[in-house]
Amino acid sequence: MNLQDIDWTAVERDLDAHGCARLPGLLNSTECEGLAARYDGDGFRSTVTMARHGFGRGEYRYFGYPLPSPVAALRAALYAPLADIANRWAAVLGEPTRYPSDHSGYLARCHAAGQTRPTPLLLRYGPDDYNCLHQDLYGEHVFPLQAAVLLSDPGRDFEGGEFVLTEHRPRMQSRVEVVPLGQGDAVIFPVSRRPVLGGRGVYRVNLRHGVSRLRAGRRHTLGVIFHDAL
Numbered sequence: 001m002n003l004q005d006i007d008w009t010a011v012e013r014d015l016d017a018h019g020c021a022r023l024p025g026l027l028n029s030t031e032c033e034g035l036a037a038r039y040d041g042d043g044f045r046s047t048v049t050m051a052r053h054g055f056g057r058g059e060y061r062y063f064g065y066p067l068p069s070p071v072a073a074l075r076a077a078l079y080a081p082l083a084d085i086a087n088r089w090a091a092v093l094g095e096p097t098r099y100p101s102d103h104s105g106y107l108a109r110c111h112a113a114g115q116t117r118p119t120p121l122l123l124r125y126g127p128d129d130y131n132c133l134h135q136d137l138y139g140e141h142v143f144p145l146q147a148a149v150l151l152s153d154p155g156r157d158f159e160g161g162e163f164v165l166t167e168h169r170p171r172m173q174s175r176v177e178v179v180p181l182g183q184g185d186a187v188i189f190p191v192s193r194r195p196v197l198g199g200r201g202v203y204r205v206n207l208r209h210g211v212s213r214l215r216a217g218r219r220h221t222l223g224v225i226f227h228d229a230l
């Protein structure tokens with residue numbers, strides 16, 4: 001992991017301007033391949049076949065506690081700087097929620113409300129698989145930002161399968177953002193909403209994210225969600 005080189009001021013600027021921020025080279029190829037290789041192993045609490053639930057095509061697996069050490073470390077390290085952004089967004093939107101500075105404090109809040117199931121996950125797509133636009137909401141407590149890390153190498157391991165973000169603006173047509181990712185790159189994006197500065201002040205926009213159709217190969221992704229589930 002290369003967290004010390006992240007320019008968090010630039011991340012915040014991109015999130016405000018575009019609704020997403022790319023973290024290039026967050027994981028190296030060895031870390032990516034090691035995480036992807038876990039998919040067929042143990043340590044998961046559940047497996048979801050997307051087509052069975054109308055979520056798209058493909059499959060994903062939620063890790064159980066204790067999380068693998070690389071996943072737990074990444075989740076905790078990303079949370080702290082993102083909590084500062086989340087608190088500013090909440091203040092701008094007039095929301096009373098404030099987020100603790102460390103992830104263990106936030107998880108304690110989730111667990112006290114009965115949200116005790118871990119949400120980090122691995123996703124696997126094959127040819128013609130895709131992920132429908134959605135929001136990862138699992139209970140009353142929702143941390144407003146999340147991350148996805150591409151573990152596969154586009155062009156070598158797969159073709160297609162772009163990360164897609166849609167922004168639904170009030171009284172306006174929806175806006176689409178496609179984020180190009182290389183192996184080990186992460187994208188930070190809102191779970192469900194973000195503030196936007198308009199001509200009449202700040203307003204709220206709703207977002208959904210997904211993955212376009214894979215044209216060939218196999219694609220693995222690590223999803224890092226900071227709130228736990230009911």
